[in-house]
Amino acid sequence: MSQTPALSDAAGGIDTSPPLAANRDTKRQKLPDNSYNNNTVRGRRCFVTIGATAGFRQILVEIIQPEFLQCLASHGFDVMEVQCGPDYTWFQTQVAALTNNHGITIQPFDYTKDMKSHMLECRGQAGVRLAGCIISHAGSGTILEALRYGAPLVVVPNPTLMDNHQAELAEECERQNWAIYGHLGGLSEAVAKSQERIVQGQLLNLNHLDNLPPYHPPPFPVPAGERVQLFDWMVLTCYPEELARQQHLKDLGAVDDYHQNRQEEEKEESNRLQVD
């Protein structure tokens, strides 16, 4: 695991040496050619979100422990925003009582209507900021939202909620490589692992998480090929004649597809024969 230097090294000037995989520092980036000279790439931001419905004090306790703050600092984080939910006032007192922040600015608040802007701050963008980390409770809405924005995600299930389907969801996210399963008591390891993945991602492709393009929301209305159609079919079941007609058309479409695929295959065959 590479140790990144403190923020002050990158603040003054950016090292424009070409990115070699072996001795690469994730803090020092090659800027794109049309960047401004005094445009400094901001440090990593951590966003911790508890959710809007229930409290989750165990996370709040853990993120102000010195080990966690040190872990953040050593990976190049400078700001940690915390959406505390009902434990906001308690958390404020805890933060005020901290003797050593390890260089991390802690910005708590209780609720927000605009998760998007907080989460987008953790999305790495070429020439603007490095990829941070979203540490989220395992609420499906929050997870789905975070997944849209391309920021590294750590999912932490809340053991006190009704049943433990949250743990299963976190496992599924880990299995599909959408997020990292963060265990209470092991959040530092989870953040470290997520940073490792960023480094690994750099080795694999150019469009890695520190260098994403600016976020564009998906088009609306959704293009016809990607639309969810089951509601239309359900409405049509209320009109049996129309349903039969459209099912027939759909079958015709399937037949057309089949014939078209056959034609394409035959064309490919004949092309191959000609080449030979």
Place this chain on the structure above:
Amino acid sequence: MAPNLLPGGKKGTTDIPEPASVSGDGALPSPPPTGPESAQNATTSDGLSHPAGVEISSNINSFILPLLWLSVFTAAGLYLLFSRVSFVLAISGITSAVAVLGSSVVYRHITLIRSQPPTSIFSLPPTTTTTNNNNNNRSPGVSRVPDTSTLPAVYLLYVLGSGGHTTEMLATIRQSFRPQANVHRRYIVTSGDTYSRTAVQQLEAQIAEACPGGEGGTYDIFRATRARRVHQSLYTAPFTALVSALCVIDALRSGPIGRGEGFGYPHVITTNGPGSGFVVCLVAHVMKMLGMMTPGDRGRVVFIETWAHTNTLSLTGKLFWWSGIADLFCVQHEQLARKTGKKLVDLGLTKNARVY
């Protein structure tokens, strides 16, 4: 219980303040629906004719409904008549009436479940639809299948719960939206839930922006009492559910203001997991049993198990499973589909997720 819209049915912005006496929060429940007249109105609500033999009302069923109502009145009448004369007579009369009632309810329920549409007509993930290709050899009209824009009315009802359920439901609506003027969307929002109404208003604002001439259809928001609060004990839940059910009857029966005849009852009632969702669908099912919503042409119940549940069904999911009232029961994860045998559907919620 005043729905949330401007006259003319366009996008509404603020809530119309309700007079306290008819508040939808359960202060005064709406009066119970009258029997046979509602049944009459329901059958002709959309004006379309159906070919003979396709509807659910076969010979036996046309006896069941009157039998059901008859037994209710008989039980009440017997109690009133005989409770003074002879206790035993009253009890035996009531018992037999209730037995008839019970068996006709069970029969009606089973018939309804058998009449649910087969799910083989749905394509699974959205990306395997036939509209991907741009070839010219295709029969005309095929790429627009399924197409509901030629129907006189499309009335969709969405039940929104708290937090995550709402976000997912609205994302599903975004993924399934197509600009059509004949659509009306009604959102049932529980009374303590400010997040849902803001989210709905954001979605509808997005729709209005994308479809400036009103081709996005109309919408309204209906406020109902909560069936169960988060962390509420499961023992008191049935009572709060009952109160919420009375609101829901009104939500289902009152059509949208400013739209025509075809919008009597919703075509599709969709929910993805909150307790109030099951209450709404159960009320719809009872209305179908009593003949208020002709089951052949209204009130399709769609339950989509929430994306959060990968291996087990939620409590609402189990209720739907056990009662069988969902016309379409979908799950969103493969493991759960294998376990329950229900249809796997990909709503495209994670299609932009960056794998890393």
